[in-house]
Amino acid sequence: MDQKEIYEALxxxxxEDDVTIDPVELVAYASDASFLRAIPVAVVRPENKEEVAExxxxxxxxxxxxxxxxxxxxYAGQSLAYNNAxxxxxxxxxxxxxxxxxxxxxxxxxxxxxxxxxxxxRKYGYCFPPDPGSxxxxxxxxxxxxxxxxxxxxxxxxxxxxxxxxxxxxxxGKIIRTGxxxxxxxxxxxxxxxxxxxEGSLGIFTExxxxxxxxxxxxxxxxxxxxxxxxxxxxxxxxxxxGILPSAMEILDDVCIMVLxxxxxxxxxxxxxxxxxxxxxxGSNQEVVKEEAETVRKVxxxxxxxxxxxxxxxxxxxxxxxxxxSLANLLxxxxxxxxxxxxxxxxxxxxxxxxxxxxxxxxxxxxxxRLMVAFGHIADGNVHLGSxxxxxxxxxxxxxxxxxxxxxDIIIRKHGGTLSAEHGTGVSKAAFIELEHRDTLTLMRGIxxxxxxxxxxxxMVMGLTEVPKDEFVYMAGVK
Amino acid sequence: MDQKEIYEALxxxxxEDDVTIDPVELVAYASDASFLRAIPVAVVRPENKEEVAExxxxxxxxxxxxxxxxxxxxYAGQSLAYNNAxxxxxxxxxxxxxxxxxxxxxxxxxxxxxxxxxxxxRKYGYCFPPDPGSxxxxxxxxxxxxxxxxxxxxxxxxxxxxxxxxxxxxxxGKIIRTGxxxxxxxxxxxxxxxxxxxEGSLGIFTExxxxxxxxxxxxxxxxxxxxxxxxxxxxxxxxxxxGILPSAMEILDDVCIMVLxxxxxxxxxxxxxxxxxxxxxxGSNQEVVKEEAETVRKVxxxxxxxxxxxxxxxxxxxxxxxxxxSLANLLxxxxxxxxxxxxxxxxxxxxxxxxxxxxxxxxxxxxxxRLMVAFGHIADGNVHLGSxxxxxxxxxxxxxxxxxxxxxDIIIRKHGGTLSAEHGTGVSKAAFIELEHRDTLTLMRGIxxxxxxxxxxxxMVMGLTEVPKDEFVYMAGVK
Numbered sequence: 031m032d033q034k035e036i037y038e039a040l041x042x043x044x045x046e047d048d049v050t051i052d053p054v055e056l057v058a059y060a061s062d063a064s065f066l067r068a069i070p071v072a073v074v075r076p077e078n079k080e081e082v083a084e085x086x087x088x089x090x091x092x093x094x095x096x097x098x099x100x101x102x103x104x105y106a107g108q109s110l111a112y113n114n115a116x117x118x119x120x121x122x123x124x125x126x127x128x129x130x131x132x133x134x135x136x137x138x139x140x141x142x143x144x145x146x147x148x149x150x151x152r153k154y155g156y157c158f159p160p161d162p163g164s165x166x167x168x169x170x171x172x173x174x175x176x177x178x179x180x181x182x183x184x185x186x187x188x189x190x191x192x193x194x195x196x197x198x199x200x201x202x203g204k205i206i207r208t209g210x211x212x213x214x215x216x217x218x219x220x221x222x223x224x225x226x227x228x229e230g231s232l233g234i235f236t237e238x239x240x241x242x243x244x245x246x247x248x249x250x251x252x253x254x255x256x257x258x259x260x261x262x263x264x265x266x267x268x269x270x271x272x273g274i275l276p277s278a279m280e281i282l283d284d285v286c287i288m289v290l291x292x293x294x295x296x297x298x299x300x301x302x303x304x305x306x307x308x309x310x311x312x313g314s315n316q317e318v319v320k321e322e323a324e325t326v327r328k329v330x331x332x333x334x335x336x337x338x339x340x341x342x343x344x345x346x347x348x349x350x351x352x353x354x355x356s357l358a359n360l361l362x363x364x365x366x367x368x369x370x371x372x373x374x375x376x377x378x379x380x381x382x383x384x385x386x387x388x389x390x391x392x393x394x395x396x397x398x399x400r401l402m403v404a405f406g407h408i409a410d411g412n413v414h415l416g417s418x419x420x421x422x423x424x425x426x427x428x429x430x431x432x433x434x435x436x437x438x439d440i441i442i443r444k445h446g447g448t449l450s451a452e453h454g455t456g457v458s459k460a461a462f463i464e465l466e467h468r469d470t471l472t473l474m475r476g477i478x479x480x481x482x483x484x485x486x487x488x489x490m491v492m493g494l495t496e497v498p499k500d501e502f503v504y505m506a507g508v509k
Numbered sequence: 510m511d512q513k514e515i516y517e518a519l520x521x522x523x524x525e526d527d528v529t530i531d532p533v534e535l536v537a538y539a540s541d542a543s544f545l546r547a548i549p550v551a552v553v554r555p556e557n558k559e560e561v562a563e564x565x566x567x568x569x570x571x572x573x574x575x576x577x578x579x580x581x582x583x584y585a586g587q588s589l590a591y592n593n594a595x596x597x598x599x600x601x602x603x604x605x606x607x608x609x610x611x612x613x614x615x616x617x618x619x620x621x622x623x624x625x626x627x628x629x630x631r632k633y634g635y636c637f638p639p640d641p642g643s644x645x646x647x648x649x650x651x652x653x654x655x656x657x658x659x660x661x662x663x664x665x666x667x668x669x670x671x672x673x674x675x676x677x678x679x680x681x682g683k684i685i686r687t688g689x690x691x692x693x694x695x696x697x698x699x700x701x702x703x704x705x706x707x708e709g710s711l712g713i714f715t716e717x718x719x720x721x722x723x724x725x726x727x728x729x730x731x732x733x734x735x736x737x738x739x740x741x742x743x744x745x746x747x748x749x750x751x752g753i754l755p756s757a758m759e760i761l762d763d764v765c766i767m768v769l770x771x772x773x774x775x776x777x778x779x780x781x782x783x784x785x786x787x788x789x790x791x792g793s794n795q796e797v798v799k800e801e802a803e804t805v806r807k808v809x810x811x812x813x814x815x816x817x818x819x820x821x822x823x824x825x826x827x828x829x830x831x832x833x834x835s836l837a838n839l840l841x842x843x844x845x846x847x848x849x850x851x852x853x854x855x856x857x858x859x860x861x862x863x864x865x866x867x868x869x870x871x872x873x874x875x876x877x878x879r880l881m882v883a884f885g886h887i888a889d890g891n892v893h894l895g896s897x898x899x900x901x902x903x904x905x906x907x908x909x910x911x912x913x914x915x916x917x918d919i920i921i922r923k924h925g926g927t928l929s930a931e932h933g934t935g936v937s938k939a940a941f942i943e944l945e946h947r948d949t950l951t952l953m954r955g956i957x958x959x960x961x962x963x964x965x966x967x968x969m970v971m972g973l974t975e976v977p978k979d980e981f982v983y984m985a986g987v988k
Contacts, residue, residue, distance in 0.1 A: 132746075210859075218942055224703045411692055451691070
């Protein structure tokens with residue numbers, strides 16, 4: 031079936047205004063936050079589940095692959111339309127359908143922006159906590175598809191911990207519902223939690239039912255700067271050992287500090303240092319929050335800080351978070367044109383393995399003569415590592431593949447870690463999935479077949495279809 | 510293959526001491542906490558995963574069904590060996606393999622008793638919170654198989670929220686691992702959470718990796734007694750509306766109060782009343798816990814209490830919980846020989862639907878001339894309803910089936926509820942599963958086939974194999 035015929039079939043479903051095959055528009059949809067590229071055969075913007083069902087019926091009958099896409103902020107190519115796929119853009123399914131305080135749920139369409147949903151929930155004193163770095167742009171559908179999380183997962187869990195029910199369209203066009211708005215169920219298999227993180231490969235979400243969580247009333251922020259990276263790691267461990275569960279605990283290394291400083295006014299700059307932590311505590315009682323912040327401060331001072339910023343003022347705290355969140359953009363600017371960060375950027379290891387794992391991967395980078403940034407959500411074992419290469423240089427690409435393979439081996443085989451803590455496997459990490467999941471990959475492929483017998487749903491993700499290793503592994507972005 | 514041959518094959522794997530076909534012993538394994546009965550062809554007690562693998566290889570090759578069993582405290586027949594199945598008893602795989610405070614995980618064998626694990630964890634200031642009613646007897650393997658929870662799920666979640674990784678034996682004897690000891694992962698499908706609650710139908714657990722949670726340092730208990738049941742429901746709603754998240758909030762109705770009083774000394778008896786709540790608040794700060802308890806007390810007093818018991822003394826609190834937990838045994842005694850409680854005993858509905866759902870099911874019971882008890886975990890929408898029948902009387906059995914069908918219709922179709930909030934679907938609720946899961950049952954059956962192509966693993970549970978309705982629905986126990 032040629033592009034024109036696909037266009038006409040889709041236009042018959044959604045109308046001509048909501049489908050495009052214009053080459054310029056298609057190129058705008060050809061990338062995500064990785065360096066991977068794939069041009070869709072067509073982009074379609076359905077407005078309701080019935081249209082999604084019609085699209086999937088058409089695609090399934092004609093064996094055309096389909097990729098769902100939220101805001102395209104994914105780091106691993108999972109929202110790209112490989113193999114001339116139809117890209118379904120959820121920009122027109124962006125409604126908050128219901129905020130129900132009595133049932134403590136929110137019901138949303140997949141295209142709703144996470145930040146917008148939280149703004150609305152906070153009016154009622156509630157929130158949906160996972161808080162990924164792309165909070166102001168990413169969609170809830172994308173978060174559910176990737177089991178996204180972020181700085182607050184250590185206390186409040188990842189997306190999977192907050193999804194109660196889904197409305198899902200299957201290939202062929204059948205519309206099903208999993209779970210519901212009950213808070214607890216032990217009835218049947220938990221298909222909802224299986225679908226969370228399935229990266230568009232099992233079904234397409236058209237409605238999402240979320241638990242909502244009371245928003246913390248008070249927060250305090252402590253930002254200690256340490257001479258050595260190891261002191262930062264030690265402080266993180268000691269804080270957890272006090273029994274305090276911070277709502278966020280981020281670590282940034284020396285390179286990250288330099289990068290941040292490059293964007294700050296002189297009076298705001300951090301001293302050159304080995305590590306800075308961004309620690310937040312929260313709660314419903316102001317005194318307790320202050321006490322916990324005091325405890326955190328004392329732990330840091332005991333270990334020995336170069337400088338410490340302390341804030342119980344919400345505005346100042348927000349500024350400090352903005353500083354932390356600016357890092358991704360600053361790193362992206364640094365890497366410039368054609369510079370990609372390798373695909374090991376989102377690993378997690380058991381909590382006690384974090385210091386060793388970082389040390390070993392940094393040593394590996396040094397062996398290859400590569401500068402590496404390390405930052406992340408230290409309290410739950412999730413670390414982002416980044417190292418730039420010029421993707422136009424075949425020698426650097428080859429080196430990146432070798433480096434990534436060795437790094438992944440350290441993370442998974444030596445430390446029992448995972449390829450992806452919160453960004454998803456996508457295409458860029460697909461080549462390594464067997465190393466992590468071994469025999470269970472056969473089960474995953476079997477499950478995929480139950481939902482999607484003709485393999486039309488985002489077939490390139492997660493190693494569900496074999497992926498040529500060298501083409502992808504160096505292509506991921508950095509958070 | 511006859512029983513003797515099965516015995517010999519199993520004895521060759523585990524040794525003669527760990528397998529039995531003695532009729533008297535088999536009868537001891539023929540029941541669980543429901544009124545269902547099924548006599549296994551043999552009971553086998555493996556000591557390690559290799560033996561489990563050998564057993565499943567043998568069973569799969571010979572197409573003999575297999576049911577795993579923990580403590581047999583299940584309420585829905587899911588630990589019974591239907592169809593002359595081999596019953597695997599995990600009594601010899603009851604070790605706590607590791608408590609790792611640095612990684613904040615516990616690694617256990619499936620046969621470890623929940624209460625024993627928590628006793629051990631509390632030595633280090635940690636716990637595994639779900640706390641089912643059968644805490645002192647049930648196994649962690651059984652909890653994972655059923656996604657069990659209990660009074661503390663409202664604050665701390667169900668079992669599924671605490672399982673990080675599993676070692677699982679598949680039919681044919683392959684040993685796989687899902688997840689691990691990382692706290693966060695977005696890599697591949699979440700098979701761990703799919704296996705939690707699968708009731709032995711997808712694979713047999715041989716090792717379980719659990720998150721551990723800091724045990725709350727302080728608790729307070731408030732037990733208000735209300736004239737009317739509606740006041741109890743109102744108090745529950747008002748407490749949640751204050752923003753306090755109780756660690757437990759239980760409601761008991763008039764019949765439950767009478768039952769409790771029947772076992773209490775005169776001076777300890779509660780006044781005759783419509784409802785009593787058992788509310789617990791907990792935390793790491795004593796003052797905050799006291800303040801929250803005060804707030805709860807004020808809410809209850811405003812609504813109008815007949816009596817209120819208040820405790821910040823851990824011993825007194827423990828006594829009050831013992832009182833609450835004694836209810837199940839007292840009800841069991843009341844029902845006597847041959848008296849079963851119908852299978853709608855464990856539903857959950859969206860939180861705001863609780864009052865209406867209870868009212869309607871009670872009215873239905875009245876229509877059938879049946880006395881009904883209602884109690885449960887009010888704050889997360891999980892209510893236990895029980896109504897006794899004499900299972901020896903065909904007319905009562907017929908009535909029970911009709912009643913259950915109508916009640917389930919109210920719960921699922923009218924209120925969007927679930928058949929089972931924490932006990933599992935098992936065999937007793939299998940006949941209704943299609944009503945709740947509709948089209949997704951086909952997907953569940955497909956997934957079952959991926960893991961278990963010859964349908965040997967607990968095939969009667971969850972409607973994965975069709976179940977004759979009339980034989981089972983009145984047979985469930987009451988919590």
